[in-house]
Amino acid sequence: MxxxxxxxxxxxxxxxxxxxxxxxxHRIVARVLAIATAWWCFYLAVSMAGVAQDTPIAxxxxxxxAPxxxxxxxxxFSSLLLLIVSGIASVVLPFGPGSALLAIPEGKNNLFYASFLMCMAGLxxxxxxxxxxxxxxxxxxxxxxxxxxxxMGKSRRALMAAFSYxxxxxxGGTFTLLGIGMVYQLTGTLNMADIAQRLPDVIDSPATRVALALIVVGGSIKLAVFPLHQWLPNAYTYAPSAVSAFLAATGTKVSYYVIVRGIFTLFGVSFVFGTLHLERLLVPLALLAMFVGSTAAIFQTDLKRLLAYSSIAQIGYMVLGLAMANQAGLTGGIVHLANHAVIKGGLFLVVACITYRMHTSKIDELGGLAQRMPLTAAAWLVGGLGMIGVPTTAGFISKWYLVMGAIDRGWxxxxxxxxxxSLLAVVYVWRVVEVFYFREASDKSNLEAPADMLVPTWFLIAMTIVFGLYTPWSAGLASKAAALLLAAS
Amino acid sequence: MPIEALLFVLLVVLALAIAHMRDLFAAAMLFSIFSLLSAGMFTLMDAVDVAFTEAAVGAGISTVLILGTLALTSNEERNGPFRLTPLLVCLGLGATLIYGTRDLPVYGDPGAVVHHHVAPEYIEGSHNIHIPNVVTTVLASYRGYDTFGETTVVFTAGLGVLLLLGGAARRRDPEEEAAPQATSEVTS
Amino acid sequence: MKQHMRMQDKIILRLGAKFLVPFILLFAFYVQFHGDFGPGGGFQAGVIAAAAFVLYGLIFGLDTAQKVVPKSWLEKGMAIGVLVYGGTGVATMLLGGNFLEYDVLHHHNGQHYGIIAVEAGVGIAVTCTMTLLYYLFAERGRR
Amino acid sequence: MFAVCMVGLLITMVLAMVRAIAGPTVFDRILAANAFGTQTVLMIAVSGFLAGRPEWLDLALVYALMNFIGVIAVLKFVRFGNLASDQPGRPT
Amino acid sequence: MTPEMAIKLSLALPLFGAAGVIATGKWPNVREAVTMIAAFLTFGTVCTLYPVVAAGGRPELYIGEVLPGLAIAFKVEPLGMLFALVASGLWILTSIYAVGYMRGHHEKNQTRFFTCFALAISAALGIAFSANLFALFIFYEILTFSTFPLVTHHGDAKAIRSGRIYLGVLVGTSVAGLLFAIIWTYAIAGTLDFTPGGILAGKASGNGVALLLALFAFGTGKAALMPFHKWLPNAMVAPTPVSALLHAVAVVKAGVFTIMKVVVYIFGIEYLTDQGASQWLMWVATYTLVVSSVIALTKDNLKARLAYSTISQLAYIVLAAAIATPAAVVGGSMHIAMHAMGKITLFFCAGSIMVGAHKTNVSQLDGIGHRMPFTMGAFTLGSLSIIGLPPMGGAWSKWHMVLGAADADQMFFAGVYMLSSLLSIAYLMPIVGRAFFIAEKLPEADDHDHGEAPLLCVIPSVLTGLGTIVLFFIAEPLYQLLLPIVGVAQ
Amino acid sequence: MSLDQWHHIGSIALLCTGLYIVISRDNLVKKMMGLNIFQVAVIFFYVTMGKVTGGTAPIIPADAHGHEVLYSNPIPHVLMLTAIVVGVATTALGLSLIVRIQEAYGTAEEDEIVRLDLEEIG
Structure with a gap:
């Protein structure tokens, strides 16, 4: 069964x-149940990925x-996403009880976990x-x-951030719905495979173009593609740290999935890039996102905000990979989705450890952290190297494919x-590293985060290295996914 | 042009009135009327189940919830400055959508592709299992999984509201408000 | 207007409400089970049933309403609704079908049973959630 | 037949709407909303009757019900300032 | 020991050394013993590979594929063999010297220092043995990051600033230039393996080749080609053993090694000369060579002067690579070893002067040769080698390079080599002259009294100084070793 | 643009009005109302596409045999039932957030809240 x-x-x-x-x-029972569920899902994702990477499961x-x-x-492609979402949830849920759950009203831990599981199931x-x-x-x-x-974030600004989001x-969701409606009206079906078959008959009509625009814009809002990114920094900054880690690693990724599916599976490359030349719009936006996001990250005073702006830049890379619409580029976009999930998730957990002990995530107040929390500071360093894209880290793999894709395309x-x-990433990562390592701590007592926080954090950080050296599960899946998406259209 | 078109005009007028109204209570009233009217229109468009739901939700639950919120917030909307950008964005969106929909089938076109691909099979199937309401059949059986999702959405929203409003009302006093507590998380 | 009367002291309202609430609930059941034949179904029925509780709460005050239907019940009912729906799906899986494949429930009337079961789930979940929403919003207003 | 009924309804709807938008007092609006609800019920009943689908009367029932509860809620809100207690909240 | 095992060990031993250093950090004597043992063992292991390579063998080691077609794999060929010998051999001497220097100077964080040092050596050996550009790039970046804590060893504002420049220039050039060039090469050629004769022949031409070469040349920031040379003088804030590491043992040598390797095994020297794509690089190298020599002349700070001298010497090698005739390439490759030996001597001496006499400027060195005869003697030997006078090793490499330039009918550049020797005489000889022939201005107070530097500093200096002479006599085997890389059978 | 497309024009007009309310108003409750109008517009878009002239609601009368009667398309109705539910769920959550915002800031006007946040930063 x-x-x-x-x-x-x-x-x-x-x-x-x-x-x-x-x-x-009971708090602990609830927690154990939630963790067990996440692990179970991860197990299922792994077993499905083993089969699905060669023959899709229906x-x-x-x-x-079907219709x-x-x-x-x-x-x-979907099994990669399943792996990411369930994997990150499996790591984030066991993450120390302290920081994630503080803001929850008394006796409502179980509801928090229930919401978390719902979020995971939805994604x-x-x-x-x-x-x-x-x-x-x-x-x-x-x-x-x-x-x-x-x-659930501690500060009152979390409320406003949640409301804006x-x-x-x-x-964004309603735009997507409208786009789906137009596609439906054109084809009379909602099944993606069926649509892909029927849409070419009516491909070059105003309705198709607008439907594509609606789906892409709707997805882009949730993906926080450059000019539509305003909600993201606040949401990630004021959410509880573990939630930021989970959402940053998975939320935007799934929106990316929706856009890619929409473009490649439904509308087809030849229409989107051949006829409409969507890349002429996406590439400048992606480049702007990369540079504006990274530059903004450089000037942030708060670690979480820094990571949030860096996410905007990283989303730019993914969009760029998509816009290349060739094997290497799309692989780059998709593999960056996986790699960024691991790296950003890990880094947000690092920040969670820091705020748990230091009660602040303001960079200026964290001088000499390496003396007080050596392992946490080292985790930031390694994760940061991944973000920069130093070889042997996951970030390097993504960049390799993206650059390959651009060169293949002649760009x-x-x-x-x-x-x-990616050199801008050096600046914002290193700025923090210098604060951690070269400033003197005012108080040198050891404040290392507890083991139940460090283990998940270091697990994700270690995965950054693992995915930089052993790639069948990241780049391998991604390149199969890209081949599939490109073949379909 | 059928009566629905005229009712649409009323609906748009109502929407504009809601936009214009500074008295939020009055806006809530108008909103309730808006829901009722749109539910009525759904009936005229043969979407009885949708009308049923919209009447129950829009005129009933949503109004009660908005009133409940107004009871806690201000009744009066402050006068804000006029902003041009939103207007331009909306007009641009409108123009795009009108461009996009101009080739779509006209209202009530029996030849529209949506009526010929999957829908007949649903009606046929519903008839065969002796459930007259096709909407129910599709909702609960063919697309029963969507409905499971829908139930889950309701549940998730319930969870959310419970988490947000379930605790004791926290009125923060001014001193506490003044203290910056942007991202600090308290231990223990 | 100076002399505020409690709402439940208004005889018309009180009698009206007492008279109406059972009928509304009855109507909700009608909508629930008649959903196969006419407009309506679990969701609509749930909202109508919730409306009955809301009316009760409006007239007799939140406290009285909460004595009749406590909040903790609603919380659990909300979950039970989802579980009934999902449970039906799990049952079909256990019987060898796919998720929500009602045909395996009964060789002839599987679809009917399945639809009734899931509609019941929707109804329970929606009734409880909508009533709960009203409770929570109204409670906040009381301070 | 249908058209005549509908035009009549439409005119009354417009009138009710004008009152709802123009106000000026709260009670004008409540009354307008209530009247509008009644007109919708009528509209559904008429169209259902003329289309030969009497089961739509269920729908009309829901409208009437919701309209009733809505008005009670609104009145309670106006009178007490909240939806919970039977004690007056803020003055209106 | 099989050659595969030897490759594995020579990469792993420094890592074990690093781990050992961390583990024994609390006991300085044990810690330094660990470093020494690791250094000796590594050198010994590398030496076992020499006969194999000299006999024409090309031992390989395959670790695994990171991406399809991109493997971390090792293959020892003569050029890499030479670099590995230099790096591991000098590690021993540098370690001895570092012990003396760090203790003499009472530096803090010595455990971190020795750990990172060992990591850097491992990375350098990885670069030396890489079988393809991909693996080379990985170790290249590891080398950058593992030397960063060494450069910023003091942790003060100046060190941080220098660290920023160091990292900024090296990471910046490598990512924007080298990585770009590598990916581009991969896109064109479909492989990154170092193949005798190059992999680009027939796949790119004319301006494409020139552009690619530019990306490689400027992307290899470690080669300190102007205008990307700023990191090198700035990195002088680090302790002197680090400067020795940077200038002689690993970092800059890794840079020129990369360029040499790319020219020989990626472009192929024949293809490069056919395309004439490297003409511009000769000019850039010449410019760097002359300008940095002139700057060196103006520097009073001893280490700064040596730093600019290094830049100029690196440009020799780049120029040789750009000329790309067999003789020039062999000469350039030999110069990696020759310059390493000479320059490390000079830095050891500069460090000894700092430790022993607390002097940093050339102008303070009047008559110091009488107080520190061994140190300044070694300094003289090193200087002569850098200048390229027999009987020092530097003479051979220069000879071959000039010959190579002449082979290519680039008489102008042959002249540049000659001229630059004069320049190096101009900036190095005055130091020797001051030390031995100008009398020390006796200070008013007598607290200036000092003698020779600590023994652990002096011994390595003298050894390397003598090493430059040894190299003169063993140049022939080196020459024979290197000949196959230019396609000449042994 | 032709008046044949009145049903689309009507939905689009509602859509734009709703969106306009959402992005131009500072009051959060008003924003939620706008969001609702915005969603209702999409519901109209779907429902109008399901209508078949001369058709009737997709409920098979007891005496009919299914084939003779022309029905409107039930699928958009099904979809929109779900969409309405999603809409009310969003409304409920949004309103409860507004309640909390009001409690925390003492106002439900966005510009006011932004000002308070800026003051807090200093």
């Missing part, structure tokens, strides 16, 4: 454990065949479904849960720009 229903189980399990958690008043919800019912399809649902409207439903599940999670997210200037902008 488990074997044949894996695609359903991976989504349904967290969605059913969440209501069960409502009954679990699953019909309710036993109804009638809702079909699930797990291919290389995975988007990645796995083969039905366009189902994407919208799961988009909203994950969004609603993430608004709640962000609002809610407004932007709903506008030498852009290839150069990618490398140049």
């Amino acid at each position: 488990i074997q044949s229903n894996m695609p359903a189980l991976i989504i349904v399990t967290p969605m059913l454990v969440a209501p069960i958690l409502v009954f679990v008043r 699953y019909d919800m309710g036993g109804w065949e 009638l019912g809702i079909a699930y399809t797990v291919d290389a 995975m649902g988007i990645a796995i479904t083969g039905d366009l409207f189902n994407v919208f439903v799961f988009l909203e599940i994950s969004s609603l849960a993430s608004y709640t999670l962000i609002a 809610l407004v932007m997210g709903t506008i 030498y200037g852009i290839a150069f720009a990618i490398l140049l902008s």
Whole structure:
């Protein structure tokens, strides 16, 4: 039963454990249950990825065949997303009890975990479904849960950040819905494979163009593509640290998935890039995001905000990879999605450790941190190297493919720009490193974070190195995914 | 042009009135009327189930919730400055969408592609299992998974509101407000 | 207007409410189970049932309403609704079908049973959530 | 037949709407909203009757119900300033 | 020991050394013993590879693929062999010297120092043995980052500033130039393996080759080609053993080694000369060579003067690579070893002067040769080698380079080599002259009294000084070793 | 642009008005109302596409045999039921956030809140 229903189980399990958690008043039991669920999902994701990377798994919800019912399809691309979401959740949930849950009203830990699981289920649902409207439903599940999670931040600004995100997210979601509606009106079906088959008949109509625009803009709002990114810094800064880690690593990635699916699976490369030349719009935006995001990150005074702006820049890389629309470039975009998830997740956890002990994430107040929290500071260093894209880290793999893609496409200037902008990352990472290592701490007592926080943090940070050297599960999957996406269109 | 088109005009007028109204209570009233009217229009468009839901949700629950919020916030919206950019954005969006929809089927076109691809099979299938309401069949069986998602959405929202409003009301006093507590997280 | 009367002292309202609430609930059940045949279904029924509780709360005050239907019940009911829906799906999986494949529930009437079960789940979840929303918002206002 | 009914309804709807928008007092608006609800019920009943689908009357029932509860809520809000207690909240 | 095992060990031993240093950090004597043992063992292991390579063998070691087609793999060929011998051999001497210097100077954080030093050596050996550009780039960056804590050893504002420049220039050039060039090469050629005769032949031409060469040349910031040379003088804030590491043992040598390797195995010297794509590089190298020599003349600070001298000497090698005739390439490659030996002597001496006499400027060195005869004797030997006079090793490499320039009918550049020797005489000889032939102005107070530097500093200096002479006599085997890289059979 | 497309024009007009309210108003409650109008506009877009002239609501009468009767398309209705539910869920969550914001800041006007935040930073 488990074997044949894996695609359903991976989504349904967290969605059913969440209501069960409502009954679990005991804090530790609730926590263990949530962690067990995340691990179970990760196990399922791993077992599916093993199969799906070569032959996609199809699953019909309710036993109804594809155009009638809702079909699930797990291919290389979706299994990569499933791995990321469930993997990051598996690491973030066991992360020390202290920092994530402080802002939760007394006795409501179980509800917090329930929301977290819902968020995770929603994000995975988007990645796995083969039905366009189902994407919208799961988009909203994950969004609603993430608004709640962000609002749990300690400061009152978390509320306003969550509200802005809610407004932007709903506008984005509704745009997507409208785009889906137009696609539906053109083809009469909601199944992605079916649409891909029927859309070419009506491809060059105003409605197709606008539908594409709506889906891309809707996704871009949630992805925080450059001019639509305003909600992101506040949301990531004021959310509870563990939540920032989870959302930064997974939330935007899934929106990227939606856009890529929309462009490559539904509309097809030849239309989007051949006829419409969407790259003429996306490439400048991506370049702006890379440079503006990184430059803004350099001038931040708060670690979390710095990471948030760096996320905007990294999203620029992913969009650039997408806009290249060739094997290497798309692989680069997708693998950066995975690598950035690991790196950014790890770095946010580092910040969580720091705020837990130092009660602040202001860079100026963290002088000499390396003396007080040596392991945490070292984790920042390693994660930062990954962000820069130093060889043997995951970030290098992404950059390699992206530059390859740009060169293949003949965009030498852009290839150069990618490398140049990663130098900005050196500046903002190193600025913090210098504060940690070269300033004298006012108080030298050891404040190292507790083991239950350090272990998850270092696990993700170590993965940055692992994915820099052993790539079948990141770049391997990504290049299969890219091949699949390009072949489909 | 059918009656629905005229009702649309009313609807847009109502929406503009809501935009213009500074008295939030009055806006809430108008909003309730807006919901009722749109529900009525859904009925005219044969979408009885949608109308049912919109009436129950829009005129009922949403109004009650908005009133509940207004009871806690101010009743009066402050006069803000006029802003040009939003207007331009909206006009641009409108123009784009009108461009995009101009080739789509006209209202009630029986030849539209949506009516011929999957829909007939649903109606057929619903008939075969003797459930007259096709919407129910599609909702609960063919696309039952969407509805599961929908239930989950409601549940998630419930969880969220419970987490946000479930605790004791926290009125922060001015001193505490003044203290910067941007991202600090307290130990223990 | 100076002399504030409690709402429940207004005889028309009180009687009206007492008279209406059972009928509204009945109507909710009608909508729930008649959903196969006419407009309506679990969600609409849930909202209508919630409306009954809201009306009760409006007339007799939140405290009285919470005595009738405590908040903790609603919290759990919300979860039970989702569990009923998902449980149906799990049951079909255990019986060898796909998730929510009702045909395996019964050789002939599987679809009917399945739809009734999931609609019940929706109804429970929505009733409880909507009532809970009203409670939470109204409670905040009282301070 | 249908058209005539509808035009009549439409005119009353517009009138109710004008009152709702123009105000000036709270009670004008409440009344307008209530009247508008009634007109919607009528509209549904008429169209259902003329289209030969009487089951839509269920719908009309819901409208009436929601309208009723809505008005109670609004009145309570106006009178007490909140939706919970039976004690007066802020003066209106 | 099989050659594969030897490669593995020579990379791993410094790492074990680093781990050992961390583990024994609390006991300085044990710690330094660990460093020494690791250094000796590493050198010994590297030496076992020499006969194999000299006999024409090309031992390989395959670790694994990071991306399809991009492997971390090692293959020892003559050029790498030479570099590995230089790096591991000088590690021993530098370690001895470092012990004396660091203790004499009472430096803090010595454990970190020795750890990073060992890491840097491992990275340098990785560069030397890399079988492809990808692996080379990885170790190149590891070398950058592992030497950063050494450059900023003092941790003060000046060190941080220099660290920023160091990292900024090296990472900046390597990412924007070298990495770009590597990926571009991969896109054109489909492989990055170092192949005799090059991999680009027929796949790129004319301006493309020139542009690619420019990216490689400027991207290799460690080669300190102007205008990317600023990091080198700035890195002088570091303790002197670090300067020795930077200038002689690992960092700059890794830079010119990379350029040499790229010219020989990626472009292929014949292809490069056919395309005439390197003409501009000769001019840039010449410019660097002359200008830095002139700057060196103006510097009073001893270490700064040596730093600019290094820049100028590196430009020799780059020029040789750009001329790309067999003789020039062999000469340039030999110069890696010759300059390493000479320059390390000079730095050891400069450090000894600092430790022993607390003097940093050339103008303070009047008559110091009488107080520190061994140190200044070694200094003289090193200077002569740098200048290129027999019987010092430097003479051979210069000879071959000039010959190479002449082979290519680039008489102008042959002249440049000659001229630059004069310049190096001008900036090095006055120091020797001051030390031995100008009487010390006796200070008023007598607290200036000092003698020779600590023994652990003097011994390595003298050894390397003598080493420059030894190199003169063993140049022939080196020459024979290197000949295959230019396609001449042994 | 032709009046044949009145149903689209109507939805679009509502959509733009809703969006305009959301992005031009400072009052958060008003924003939520705008967001609702915005969503209702999309619901209209869907529902109008499902209408078939001469068709009737997709509920098969007891006496009919399914084939003779022309029905409007049920799929958009199904989809919009879900969308309405999503809408009300979002509204509820947004309003509860507003309640908390009001409690924390003492105001529900965005510019006011931004000002308070800026003051806090100093």
